[in-house]
Amino acid sequence: MAIIKASELRNKNKAELLKTLDEQKQALATIRAQKVAGSKLQEVGEARKNVARVLTVINQTQRDQLRLFYQKKKFVPLDLRVKKTRAMRKALTPFEKSRKTVRQQKKLAYFPLRKYAVKA
Secondary structure (H helix, E strand, C coil): CCCCCHHHCCCCHHHHHHHHHHHHHHHHHHHHHHHHHHCHHHHEEEEEHHHHHHHHHHHHHHHHHHHHHHHHHHHCCHHCCCCCCHHHHHHCCCHHHHCCCCHHHHHHHHHCCCCCCCCC
8 A cells, every 4th residue: 555645735726625535534434444364553653644744734735725714704713813822812903002191192292202312
């Protein structure tokens, strides 16, 4: 049994990927049936990893398509959002940081920062 490369799988469309997945699952089933007769354990591992590779490529392409779909939308599903840290996600945006209350605006207008000419 040959190892399938993920780079080759990325060039295929979804129908071909699903067909490949079925083939790999059937191959895995036949190897498991042969295992009773005494086949090599290495082949079972290869077959399982091939199935995993195909599923991974399917999921990645699906997520990429969803990211493109939600790119210009107002809300994005939680699992497609940028992870960062909780503190970074909850932090104020630059616009929110720059906002000032009326009282603060008056204070800045009436008492601007003094500029000093310092002799070096």
